[in-house]
Amino acid sequence: MSATSSDTSTSVSTHILDTSVGRPAAHVGVRLSVRDGDKWVEHGVSTTDADGRCKDFPALPEGTTHVRLLFETEPYFIGRQREQRNQQAEAQQDAPALRDSGAFFPEVTITFAVAPGEHYHVPLLLNPFGYSVYRGS
Template sequence: MTSGRTATVSTHVLDTAAGRPAVGVPVALAARPDRGAEWLPLGGSHTDRDGRCRDLPVPPQDTAHVRLTFGTGTYVAGATGAETLVADAAAATAPADAPGTADTADAPGTADGAGVTSGPAPSGGPAEAERDAPRAGGGGAFFPEVTVTFAVTPGEHYHVPLLLSPFGYSVYRGS
């Protein structure tokens, strides 16, 4: 049974590591009339300079479930200028007294004047941060895509923001 009205969907993506909108994230929209039905791809868009998708297609009138798939791997890989996620992840895990961040002339694991490292390398330093940070190359993003499925009611509007960081994300029903 259809009511002649359809649900509408909007979204935006915020890069919480950089504290700004995530620009250029591909977003695909699909719908289905009930739980057992096949997904119908409806199209997609990319986030704009405000991190918003302003032109997502309208789901059919009989839609019961909507699925948004965010191409976060493209964003994290830096294809859209998202290198801030990688740099911020590395900087966030480096301790304040790591080599290169303070005077470390006498600290263990630092290079002497001849470029020789003495003592054990401090844990949690830049090497560890670099290893753990998502990369634009072979390692890829920790979450290469984020898929969010939710139920809809005809005539209602659903705004579903994605808050993205290098190793986590959050979604909620906005207004």
């Protein structure tokens, strides 16, 4: 699956905003897959930068109609929980009740349809107990 640089190439980018702290979610692993018949094929792997953005996914293969982004949120929440514990000398019972893994949603998977020649920016608004996504610009 090689990327094409023509005007008909289809591309994907994303970013994550942690709405519980009002900051970008840095260092979150994101996997991009494309549907090939009845199976999913991994097409790119990235990690959010300090601004919570992934801009380095390869162009999608010609003929792609469905794309899946898998956000690996559990390690992010575990790290954030660890930071909170280090910053606050409070007892664990005073912290928000999270599952042992640090997140109610250990991963978030978003599947969406694409058309040739379009760019799809798919932001994830994330907090420990919920998320929302939309097609951005």
